Amino acid sequence: MSERAPLIRADRVTKRYGSFTAVDTVSLDVFPGEIVGLLGANGAGKTTLIKNLLGLTVPTEGAVIAFGRLPDRATRGRLGYVPQGLGLWPTLTVAENISFASAAFQAETPTLEPALAAVQDRLVGEIGLGLQRQLAFTIALAHHPELLVLDEPTSGVEPLARARLWDTVHDQADQGVGVLVTTHYMQEAQQCDRLVLMSHGKAVAAGSERDIIGNTTACEVDTPHWAAAFAALDEAGLPVTLNGRRVRLADTPSDTITRVLHGAHITADVREVPATLEEKMTVIDRAATPA
């Protein structure tokens, strides 16, 4: 895959606002037909990196190469973008939004899906968020972009609609479109071919889900006194999470856990299991957090 030219490349991109470094020496490629997930907590620098990739802001250091050149008017015509806020004109109707975007990209007005066709004469501000997302996707795809950039595309969308939007993303990738998607839903991260994890402005890990998790393990604590166990482990400053009634701790030796539980007079079965992507992210984020 790396022999092919990337659709877009961030080359050691750094973006500073005064003394604050929002993105720190991040490199990233998106190739045709692949879905690259950009993961990270709020404030990790994902959206700033996206803005640099789109040419909305320019890197303080490093460079962005889109379709072999610096982002400009011509490169913008080759990408589709769904921003977090959707970028729709709420006081225009669905049909007017589509008509304007099609004219801007000099593309044919797309045929609307039945759900959107049913509300095409309604103001965008009056239709539901799910339909608004669908409309934003339709607009982003209308001019057949080679690269699709999606910033938190399914935020606030109910699960069924989310699945439908992901079907659209996969269809596009199957047709050779490169997709760069930011998300903090771990289930969505699993739909990506490749992931880049950002924390505090840096790209701290990259690869497939399996690559990123690597040998990191978690411990699952099985006890009827799960609430007390959770409280004791949390009080001991360990990275404890609760999954239903199962207490889990990422990247923590089992004997440390056993010792804390023993000290709290809690009997439990502690067993080592593979860490989840979310747990790995927590571990990485803790490691990257400045002291």
Next chain:
Amino acid sequence: MWAMILKEFLELRRDRRTMAMIIALPLLLLVVFGYAANFTVDDVPTRVYGPNAQAVAGKLHTPFDVKKVDPAGTEEQARDVLRSQDAGAVVVAPSSGPATVFIDGSNLFSAQSVTAASKASGGVLQPEVLFNPELKTSWTMVPALVGMIMAFIGTIITAIGLVRERQAGTLEQLAVMPFKATDVIVGKIAPYFVLAAFDMVLVTVLGCLLFGVPFAGSFLVLALGAALFLFCVLGIGVLISSVSQNQGQAMQMALLTLMPQMLLSGMIFPLSAMAAGVRWIGYLFPLTYFNMVSNGVMLRDAPISSLALPLGLLAGMAVLVFSFAVLRFRRDLAPTAPKAARDAVAAGGTR
């Protein structure tokens, strides 16, 4: 309650624009009403024409400020001088009998001052008011209102319209569309330009119909002045939008630019009656020059040559403000990569 008061002060302290308004507005009002709010004109630039000019000129006192004495000057020349606003009054003194004072009625307060002085001369001076014989306030106010309405619409609607795009995130969407920055800015402000121009025509026509205000001059000259003025105010609107995060801030900033224009442009208080320092602030505003054009065209049939200065200054301001606004907008919409990055890409120096 104390916590609430403290919180409010903390918020206010960090809201620089509101703080600026709290500090700037009282200062502005103090300066304006202290130094500018004066309806009494003490010095009216005056010329004295006619065979008896020297003798009459020697007897003139406040508010006549004799600038030129020309015994060969005629009544016809006097009218032309007033039409071009080279003087506020021209006294034509024949070899015998009372002198006639021709007064520029388009300059209301100067005219009132000179008329009163002439009437108090005991028959030595006979006043004749030109361009606004009955000295109606509405006749001088309507041409000024034309400019003020364009300033309000041009500045506020443009600023709010652009900030609304930014707030809704649609400005970002426009920035990723394959538009040129000039396409976006022209496309965005053209409707406001048309609407403000429509309002100008509407106010002018209604002003003439409802208040009987004459339209003595060329509509084309007024249209030229209006177009230049609109570029100024639309540019100011764009600049305001570039430093405002929300519509409230844009409104505040717009009012901060509009209030001084209204008060110091000569629309309400005569420029000639203001203290010099304050008058010069007035000379910085485009509305001051548009008022000169609209007043000159509508009331005096002023020829374009006599309006060359205000038109030229409006053109200069339009180019300056609008270019700066476009550059600022372009920087926000399509920032240029630093030279180092451009060179690196050109040299194939990326990874």
